[in-house]
Amino acid sequence: MTDPINLSSTYRVGDVKLNVRRAGQGRPILFLHGAGGVTEWTPFFSQLAKSHDVWVPDHPGFGMSEDPSFIKNMSDLAMFYLDFLDTHAPEGGFDVVGHSIGGWLAAEIATRNSQHIHSLTLVSSAGLRLEGTPMGDVFIWNAEESIKNLIFDPLVQEKRLQAQPTPEEAEIIVKNKFTFAKLAWYPRLFNPDLKKWLHRIKVPTQVIWGEHDGLIPQAYAKLWAEALNTDVCHVLSECSHSPLNEKPAETAQLITSFLGKLAS
Amino acid sequence: MKVLNFTLMPYRSMDVAASKEHRSAWVVLPNTFYDPEKGAHDYESYIDLLAQSEPLGFDGVCVNEHHQTAYGLMPAPNLIASALIQRTKKIKIAILGRALPLVNNPINIAEEFSMLDNMSRGRIIAGFVRGIGAEYHSTTVNPFYSHERFHEAHDLIVKAWTQPGPFAWEGEHYNLNYVNLWPRVYQQPHPPIWIPSQGSIETIEWATDPCRKYPFLVTFSAREAVIKNLLAYKDQAQKYGYEAQSSQLGWAAPVYVADTLEQAMSESRAAIEALFNDYLTLPMEMLLPPGYTSVESLKKIIATKKAIGRGGFGGANQRQSLERLMELGTVLVGTPKTILNQIEEVKAKTNLGNFVAMLQFGTLSNELTQRNQAMFASEIMPKLQSMA
Numbered sequence: 001m002t003d004p005i006n007l008s009s010t011y012r013v014g015d016v017k018l019n020v021r022r023a024g025q026g027r028p029i030l031f032l033h034g035a036g037g038v039t040e041w042t043p044f045f046s047q048l049a050k051s052h053d054v055w056v057p058d059h060p061g062f063g064m065s066e067d068p069s070f071i072k073n074m075s076d077l078a079m080f081y082l083d084f085l086d087t088h089a090p091e092g093g094f095d096v097v098g099h100s101i102g103g104w105l106a107a108e109i110a111t112r113n114s115q116h117i118h119s120l121t122l123v124s125s126a127g128l129r130l131e132g133t134p135m136g137d138v139f140i141w142n143a144e145e146s147i148k149n150l151i152f153d154p155l156v157q158e159k160r161l162q163a164q165p166t167p168e169e170a171e172i173i174v175k176n177k178f179t180f181a182k183l184a185w186y187p188r189l190f191n192p193d194l195k196k197w198l199h200r201i202k203v204p205t206q207v208i209w210g211e212h213d214g215l216i217p218q219a220y221a222k223l224w225a226e227a228l229n230t231d232v233c234h235v236l237s238e239c240s241h242s243p244l245n246e247k248p249a250e251t252a253q254l255i256t257s258f259l260g261k262l263a264s
Numbered sequence: 265m266k267v268l269n270f271t272l273m274p275y276r277s278m279d280v281a282a283s284k285e286h287r288s289a290w291v292v293l294p295n296t297f298y299d300p301e302k303g304a305h306d307y308e309s310y311i312d313l314l315a316q317s318e319p320l321g322f323d324g325v326c327v328n329e330h331h332q333t334a335y336g337l338m339p340a341p342n343l344i345a346s347a348l349i350q351r352t353k354k355i356k357i358a359i360l361g362r363a364l365p366l367v368n369n370p371i372n373i374a375e376e377f378s379m380l381d382n383m384s385r386g387r388i389i390a391g392f393v394r395g396i397g398a399e400y401h402s403t404t405v406n407p408f409y410s411h412e413r414f415h416e417a418h419d420l421i422v423k424a425w426t427q428p429g430p431f432a433w434e435g436e437h438y439n440l441n442y443v444n445l446w447p448r449v450y451q452q453p454h455p456p457i458w459i460p461s462q463g464s465i466e467t468i469e470w471a472t473d474p475c476r477k478y479p480f481l482v483t484f485s486a487r488e489a490v491i492k493n494l495l496a497y498k499d500q501a502q503k504y505g506y507e508a509q510s511s512q513l514g515w516a517a518p519v520y521v522a523d524t525l526e527q528a529m530s531e532s533r534a535a536i537e538a539l540f541n542d543y544l545t546l547p548m549e550m551l552l553p554p555g556y557t558s559v560e561s562l563k564k565i566i567a568t569k570k571a572i573g574r575g576g577f578g579g580a581n582q583r584q585s586l587e588r589l590m591e592l593g594t595v596l597v598g599t600p601k602t603i604l605n606q607i608e609e610v611k612a613k614t615n616l617g618n619f620v621a622m623l624q625f626g627t628l629s630n631e632l633t634q635r636n637q638a639m640f641a642s643e644i645m646p647k648l649q650s651m652a
Contacts, residue, residue, distance in 0.1 A: 140287070140401060140549050174559055181554035182408040185400075 007041055008064065011057070013084045019064035021056040024049025027259060028090045031055065032081075034100030034124075035138075035180040037062040037172065044248035051256055055094070057084070059105070061179030063172055074101075074183050074191060078108035085109075089116035095259050097121040099244055100216070101184055104191070111197045119262055120205045121255055122224055124213055124241050126189040130223045135189055136215045139181065149214030152240040189216075198227045206232035206258050208251060210239030232258060265617055265648045268358055269317040269637065270326035270516060271624035272336040273310045273344070277302040280542045283334070288545050290333040290398040297334065306337065309630045311344065313623075313637065315351035320641035323649070324356030324389065326516075326620055328460070329363050331395075332402040335543040342376045349384045357384055360460045360481065360516075360620070361391020364421070365413035366403045370438060374421040374445055381450040390455045391481075392418055397551045408555030411466065413437050418457075425454035460516065463493035464557060472500040472508070479618060481514035487593025487610065490515050494614035510617030510652065515610060518595045518622040521603055521639050528597045531632055533586045536595055539626030540584045600643035607644075611651060619648055 007021040021041060029052045031045070038056055048054045058065040060080060071077055085094070093116040098106030103125025110117055126135075136149055147160045165173060205228040209221035218235060225233040234254050236247045243251045278289065278297055286293050314325045327344045330336035338344055345357050357380070362373050381388045394414045400407040416435050420443070423431070429444030449455060459471040460481040471478040480497050482490045494513050501508035518539065520532035589595045596603045610616050623640055624633040 139553060140292075142547055142549055171559075174554075177554040178408060181406065185406040185408065185553075186404045188404070 011084070011088055013080065013087055016060055016068050016080070017066045018060065018084070019058045021045075022054065024052050024054045026052040027263065028053040028055065028092070028094050029255075029259075030057075030089075030094035030096045032057075032096065032098040032102030032105050033059065033062070034102050034126075035176065035184070037176045039063075039169065039172070042245060042248065044244045044252050047249060047252035048255065052095075052259070053090070059102075059179070061182065062176050067175070067179065072182070074105065074108055077105055077183065078112060081105065081109050082113055085116040093118050095119045095121070095262075097123065097255060098125060099123040100241065101126045101180070101189070103127060104189075104194075107194060107198065107201070108191065110201045110203065111194070114201060114203050117203055119203050119259065120201065120228075121208065121258065122205065122228075123208045123243055123251065124210060124216055125207070125220070125224060126184065126216060127191060127194055128220065128223055128227065129187075129190045129192070130217075130220055133217050133219050135217070138189075138215055139185065150241040152210065152212050152238050152246055156246070195227050199229070201228060204232075204258075204262055205230045206234070206254070208234045208236065208243055208254055210241055210243050210246065211235050211237050212239065213241045215241045265510070265611070265619055265651045266323040267645050267648050268324040268326050268356070268618070268620045269314060269320075269322045270328075270360070270620050270622045271310055271314065271633075272328065272330070272622070273306065273338050274539070274543055274626060275303060275334040275337055276306055276627045276629075278334040278542070280538065283542065288398070288547065288550055289335055289543050290546060290550060291402045293332075293334060303337065310624065311347050311351065313630065313633055314344075314348055316634075316637060318352045318355045320637060321645060321649075322355060322641065324358050325352070326358040326360045328360045328391070329393070329395070331366075331399050333398070333543075342380060345380050345388070346383065349380065349387070352387075355387065356389050357387050358389035358458065358620075359391050360389075360458060361393040363393050363395030363399060364417035365410045366395045366399055366405050367417075369440075370417035370420050371424060371440065371443060371445070373417070374424045377421075377455060378425070378445055378447050378449045381455050382447050384450075386451040386455070388451070388455045389458055391458045391460050392421075393460055394556075396546075397553045397556050398546055400553050400556060401550055406555070407553040409437065410556050415470070422454060422457075425449045458514070460514075461493075463489065463496070465496075465560060466558060468493070468497050468500050472497055472504060472512075474504050474506060477501075477506075477508075477512060479512045479514055481516055481618065481620060483516040483620075485594065487606070490517075490593070491610060491613050494610075494616065498614070508615075510615045513614055513616050514618030514620060515616055516620035516622060517593075518625040519603060519640060519644075520595070520597045520623075520628075520636055521600055521644060522635075523599065525598050525602065528599065529586060529590075532595075532597050532628065532636075535626035535628035535632075536586050536589060536597070537583065537626070540589060540594075543626060600639070604644055604647055607648060608651075 007023050008019050011018045011020045060071050061067040095118045096106045103122035104127030107127050147157050151157050207221050207224045209218055236243050239246045317325045327341040329341045331339045341359050345359050348357050377390050394410050416437050424443050424445050430442045433440040433443050458479045460483050461467045471480050482493045498508045520528050522528035590597050596606050623637045
């Protein structure tokens with residue numbers, strides 16, 4: 001599916017131009033994407049946009065956003081987003097949803113400052129290490145292994161394997177990969193100092209995971225829930241690392257109902 | 265022309281059939297494949313073979329660095345260099361090279377080279393490399409910062425070799441309060457620095473810069489790519505306003521020589537095909553992790569590497585035959601005359617001045633290596649050395 005209309009526009013943060021897709025009305029959600037970036041307005045976003053004003057920026061170095069060299073690591077990216085929030089956050093702030101390294105990013109931002117953040121939903125989040133339960137080596141997998149480890153449904157895997165990116169898409173895939181490595185190669189997909197500061201996050205939090213996550217095993221859901229001191233933790237069956245695409249309706253439903261309860 | 269003798273020191277007893285169950289002979293090949301008795305024998309043999317280079321008339325011997333692989337048993341090449349210093353008196357010892365970005369304090373490398381330079385009374389050639397992609401998997405150093413770390417480590421090492429210490433280093437990747445090498449380098453202003461490479465654009469631009477003019481050594485490439493890269497180096501030098509000297513232009517290739525073509529092919533076939541198909545098995549994700557090269561360079565490397573076998577390129581499962589490798593000119597196998605012709609052809613087109621002959625490769629036995637070295641040294645090398 002492609003964007004029904006062009007939802008992209010450019011937001012400036014300092015000198016950096018950020019591409020942001022945005023649609024819908026209602027309580028604003030800021031979605032922070034994972035390492036694969038966002039290529040289109042998916043059913044997950046459409047469903048959220050029925051009741052929310054959904055903002056989906058391409059992080060600096062991803063997609064159609066600029067790639068400023070001063071962003072060298074996840075800490076820089078978190079500080080950059082604090083600038084973004086100061087500049088662009090709606091009056092009442094955002095409910096933040098982060099997937100994979102976007103979840104990690106959301107936690108890094110919220111430990112620093114939650115002034116513009118009402119709540120945090122972490123989906124299949126990177127950022128922590130569970131000793132004895134290693135994550136998959138996403139950088140050593142070939143394309144086929146990646147698809148098989150990141151997606152549960154064999155039919156969807158097959159479709160993805162057949163898909164041929166256009167040259168423009170291929171260029172963005174490379175750009176996303178380079179930035180992903182910059183942010184997450186070492187320490188691999190986590191920040192050893194993050195866990196001890198998660199107690200600083202005072203806003204409501206929820207954790208969503210795929211039961212068969214082939215990259216960040218399901219055991220990490222419990223680790224996050226404990227570290228965030230939340231009992232809102234959902235594990236989706238027949239789902240791997242991409243609940244947003246594998247279980248779009250259920251994932252969106254979990255988010256809207258969580259936010260609904262907060263509003264009431 | 266200067267002629268140097270080189271081996272990667274492969275672990276020759278690797279169980280090839282069993283190794284195929286693993287992603288690669290690098291990083292993930294379990295070290296239970298390594299038998300210390302057989303490995304110790306390999307080390308002893310290789311040091312003996314390289315030590316013969318001096319009486320055979322070579323200008324130098326070469327060692328290099330690779331990690332966690334059966335492809336080469338020199339994670340610490342300076343240890344072998346140190347042994348060779350004791351076994352030789354006159355010839356150069358080229359470490360081609362140490363992988364600068366892979367260490368967290370480049371001063372360790374500066375110190376080791378300094379020691380070797382003193383211990384050899386100035387016979388060291390210091391090769392600087394970035395390490396291959398697989399080594400960013402094995403060391404966990406971030407490939408995205410590979411170029412930056414290489415350049416900063418290089419600047420730091422050269423300053424440590426040439427400026428009085430102690431001084432402070434205030435860098436992006438390295439910050440040191442006291443840089444103060446004991447011992448100082450023996451050669452003045454510092455040991456020659458060589459840049460072995462498969463020809464990235466950035467590397468050529470950097471190496472040719474008039475403030476460096478570092479000799480460039482094209483490794484493991486098809487003849488056309490060797491010529492193209494050396495010409496690119498010369499072009500770049502001209503853009504900087506000077507003529508590249510032949511001493512700045514080098515080529516490293518496996519060589520096997522015998523009285524007849526048939527004999528050369530039959531004696532080298534298994535070893536060469538093992539090197540390119542069984543030891544150099546690197547899927548793309550391991551060879552070129554994200555950020556290790558620029559996107560532009562990536563495209564160029566992919567073109568060059570069509571020469572080096574399935575190995576380089578995951579996916580293509582066709583074995584690289586000896587015939588194919590000979591046709592591409594990636595390996596030089598034949599009689600003294602045919603091999604000389606091939607090197608002369610590259611010399612004529614590029615003004616090549618350094619030739620690094622890999623005379624032991626893959627599973628090649630001590631006996632065949634010895635014969636190969638002796639014949640190369642008597643029939644081919646003198647003619648190369650007499651070329652301007």
